[in-house]
Amino acid sequence: MSKALVYLDNNATTGLAPEVLEAMLPFLKDQYGNPSSMYRFAGTAQEALNKARSQVAALLGAQPEEIVFTSCGTESDATAVYSALRARPEKKHFITTRVEHPAVLSLGQYLEKQGYTVTFLGVDNKGRISLDEFQRALNKETALVSMMYANNETGNIHPVEQVGALCREHGVPFHVDAVQAVGKIALNMAALPIDYLALSGHKLHAPKGIGALYVRRGAPFRPFLRGGHQERGRRAGTEAVPNVVALGAACALAAQHIEDENTTVRALRDELQKRLLAAIPESVVNGDPENRLPNTLNISFKYVEGEAILLMLDQLGICASSGSACTSGSLEPSHVLRAMGVPFTYAHGSIRFSLSRYTTRQEIDFVAESLPKVIDRLRAISPYRNLPDDAAPGDCAACSCSCSNG
Amino acid sequence: MWEYTDAVREHFLNPRNAGEMKDADAVGEVGSLACGDALKLFLKIQDGRIVDASFQTFGCASAIASSSALTEMIKGKSLEEALALTNRDIAEFLGGLPKEKMHCSVMGQEALEAAIRSYRGEPPRPHSHEGRLVCKCFGVTEEQIIKAIRENNLSTVEEVTNYTKAGGGCGDCLEEIKHILEDTLADKAMNGAGGSPLPPGMRDLRAPKTPPAAPLSNIQRMQRVMTVLDELIRPRLQQDGGDIELLDIDGKTVSVALKGMCGSCPSSRLTLEGFVQQTLQEQVEPGIMVREAAS
Numbered sequence: 001m002s003k004a005l006v007y008l009d010n011n012a013t014t015g016l017a018p019e020v021l022e023a024m025l026p027f028l029k030d031q032y033g034n035p036s037s038m039y040r041f042a043g044t045a046q047e048a049l050n051k052a053r054s055q056v057a058a059l060l061g062a063q064p065e066e067i068v069f070t071s072c073g074t075e076s077d078a079t080a081v082y083s084a085l086r087a088r089p090e091k092k093h094f095i096t097t098r099v100e101h102p103a104v105l106s107l108g109q110y111l112e113k114q115g116y117t118v119t120f121l122g123v124d125n126k127g128r129i130s131l132d133e134f135q136r137a138l139n140k141e142t143a144l145v146s147m148m149y150a151n152n153e154t155g156n157i158h159p160v161e162q163v164g165a166l167c168r169e170h171g172v173p174f175h176v177d178a179v180q181a182v183g184k185i186a187l188n189m190a191a192l193p194i195d196y197l198a199l200s201g202h203k204l205h206a207p208k209g210i211g212a213l214y215v216r217r218g219a220p221f222r223p224f225l226r227g228g229h230q231e232r233g234r235r236a237g238t239e240a241v242p243n244v245v246a247l248g249a250a251c252a253l254a255a256q257h258i259e260d261e262n263t264t265v266r267a268l269r270d271e272l273q274k275r276l277l278a279a280i281p282e283s284v285v286n287g288d289p290e291n292r293l294p295n296t297l298n299i300s301f302k303y304v305e306g307e308a309i310l311l312m313l314d315q316l317g318i319c320a321s322s323g324s325a326c327t328s329g330s331l332e333p334s335h336v337l338r339a340m341g342v343p344f345t346y347a348h349g350s351i352r353f354s355l356s357r358y359t360t361r362q363e364i365d366f367v368a369e370s371l372p373k374v375i376d377r378l379r380a381i382s383p384y385r386n387l388p389d390d391a392a393p394g395d396c397a398a399c400s401c402s403c404s405n406g
Numbered sequence: 407m408w409e410y411t412d413a414v415r416e417h418f419l420n421p422r423n424a425g426e427m428k429d430a431d432a433v434g435e436v437g438s439l440a441c442g443d444a445l446k447l448f449l450k451i452q453d454g455r456i457v458d459a460s461f462q463t464f465g466c467a468s469a470i471a472s473s474s475a476l477t478e479m480i481k482g483k484s485l486e487e488a489l490a491l492t493n494r495d496i497a498e499f500l501g502g503l504p505k506e507k508m509h510c511s512v513m514g515q516e517a518l519e520a521a522i523r524s525y526r527g528e529p530p531r532p533h534s535h536e537g538r539l540v541c542k543c544f545g546v547t548e549e550q551i552i553k554a555i556r557e558n559n560l561s562t563v564e565e566v567t568n569y570t571k572a573g574g575g576c577g578d579c580l581e582e583i584k585h586i587l588e589d590t591l592a593d594k595a596m597n598g599a600g601g602s603p604l605p606p607g608m609r610d611l612r613a614p615k616t617p618p619a620a621p622l623s624n625i626q627r628m629q630r631v632m633t634v635l636d637e638l639i640r641p642r643l644q645q646d647g648g649d650i651e652l653l654d655i656d657g658k659t660v661s662v663a664l665k666g667m668c669g670s671c672p673s674s675r676l677t678l679e680g681f682v683q684q685t686l687q688e689q690v691e692p693g694i695m696v697r698e699a700a701s
Binding site for chain 2: 303304305306307308311312315324332333341343344345348380381382383384
């Protein structure tokens with residue numbers, strides 16, 4: 001068991017589904033025609049594009065002509081944001097959140113330098129935005145609101161339906177970065193008040209290098225890449241046919257399995273959470289347990305540092321990620337956890353497990369058995385964890401007593 | 407993914423001399439939970455020679471490996487020999503550290519120095535909150551930056567950040583680090599590369615010895631609160647069979663948990679407001695508020 005890979009980092013990227021590989025292979029081999037060409041050989045590629053577009057649209061409850069293929073989630077986000085802003089150049093206010101993925105967060109910071117007023121909405125200690133604060137931020141100058149559907153680190157699901165409704169009321173376009181949500185929770189664009197929605201293939205068992213942007217019919221659009229007439233002039237550049245086909249197949253599979261995400265995957269995640277909290281003292285779940293993606297568990301362990309935990313898990317073949325400073329390449333812990341006000345005593349020791357429909361019970365068992373030993377080992381050498389032997393049991397009892405009183 | 411050498415991996419996975427030493431002759435502590443790494447070094451000293459060493463470390467793999475390496479390197483050395491070790495020696499012992507992780511080796515060297523100073527009864531090197539603070543996010547002083555530049559022949563601001571963390575947070579002090587770097591390099595060129603101590607008076611030129619009572623930065627406040635808790639408040643509570651734990655500091659609000667007898671004591675509110683908060687207000691800053699964290 002310890003030799004096999006236990007991959008619990010599906011919010012970072014996912015493995016290619018075998019059916020997806022099967023679907024894309026012909027277009028990597030014999031079917032290399034350019035969909036823009038006139039002969040029948042290229043017609044196969046064109047048909048494949050059409051089919052994929054319908055598959056993506058079906059998963060989202062959208063119309064095929066509302067789907068634009070891009071190279072990744074980041075490109076989809078940038079395309080949407082610039083489309084909306086350029087359509088109303090006189091308006092100079094942009095609203096987003098402090099917990100966005102860098103794809104949008106960095107755009108916000110950049111726009112600030114370009115003379116925009118940018119509101120970065122805060123979150124409470126569970127990572128929830130406040131609709132009141134949002135409503136107060138909206139004004140006549142607001143050109144666009146961009147909010148993630150679900151947070152990549154905590155899995156928190158934001159109230160995009162309510163936010164979208166408020167945007168409609170004020171006539172403000174609304175973009176949603178749904179990279180983490182698509183394929184994990186059911187979406188119906190026909191009913192949701194959302195104008196733009198970004199998704200990424202490699203988060204739902206398609207390969208890297210493919211994304212899509214939903215653009216509601218009638219929403220303003222300006223191409224991000226100019227050039228040929230591909231994607232009806234909305235995204236120039238020869239279509240990455242194998243990747244587009246793969247995204248279509250992955251979306252069709254996701255639609256079939258969306259129920260599993262919310263039953264099987266959720267049950268495994270809940271079990272992992274329950275067992276870790278029970279086995280490891282001074283551990284807390286980050287985020288909003290009531291309103292979270294079914295596959296994500298963000299959990300913090302006091303007195304230990306995330307990178308050290310990850311490397312010890314790596315020795316066991318377990319893949320996860322951390323919001324600690326040491327893993328981010330910067331010296332600050334995760335901007336999401338800090339925005340939530342997670343105490344520094346916990347932020348440095350945060351670990352994210354993200355499951356997929358391929359996660360097995362055996363894998364969860366293995367992690368639930370292994371992680372407590374890893375934490376024990378690191379706590380044993382941590383200077384913040386050295387209660388005198390005789391004092392320890394008494395202290396703990398008194399502590400839990402005082403906690404329940406408070 | 408960091409590229410760690412085999413030696414770093416080995417010392418991380420199988421750390422040497424890990425754990426508390428109950429009968430240590432000297433203890434040196436650097437870092438804090440807030441910064442993301444901390445090292446407590448224990449030494450057993452006989453006839454001016456380090457006969458045993460152990461450590462406790464909170465931090466990433468390279469922090470743990472640097473601590474482990476340090477204890478192996480100093481065992482058997484005289485205090486003078488040990489003090490001659492630099493952070494570069496620690497990094498070299500491990501076959502090198504990623505440049506972003508060099509501050510882990512600096513932490514080792516600082517803990518060693520702190521331990522030996524306390525053993526000799528010398529006052530601890532000025533705490534970072536007493537020197538002129540350059541990086542407010544990580545509490546790094548001008549003195550620490552100059553030392554890192556001199557000992558490691560640093561030549562760019564980015565290197566200074568990698569070795570000291572200074573400038574790695576909000577980035578407001580990057581410009582200042584650039585000036586310190588330029589001054590130090592110019593000074594080094596004049597005085598040779600011997601890493602001589604700062605010429606007398608040089609600090610006075612740039613920073614008055616007694617800076618105006620500026621508002622505390624978060625890191626300064628954090629460090630003072632921790633010191634006052636450890637030195638004044640906890641010993642008093644422990645006399646009564648209680649204890650207190652610091653959970654978080656958010657601005658001027660200090661969150662704590664009362665433990666032991668204090669946790670179940672009916673007058674715990676009195677303890678918090680009358681004793682803990684008052685002591686912190688007197689010793690740290692008048693505006694400090696203490697609240698008991700509900701968990």
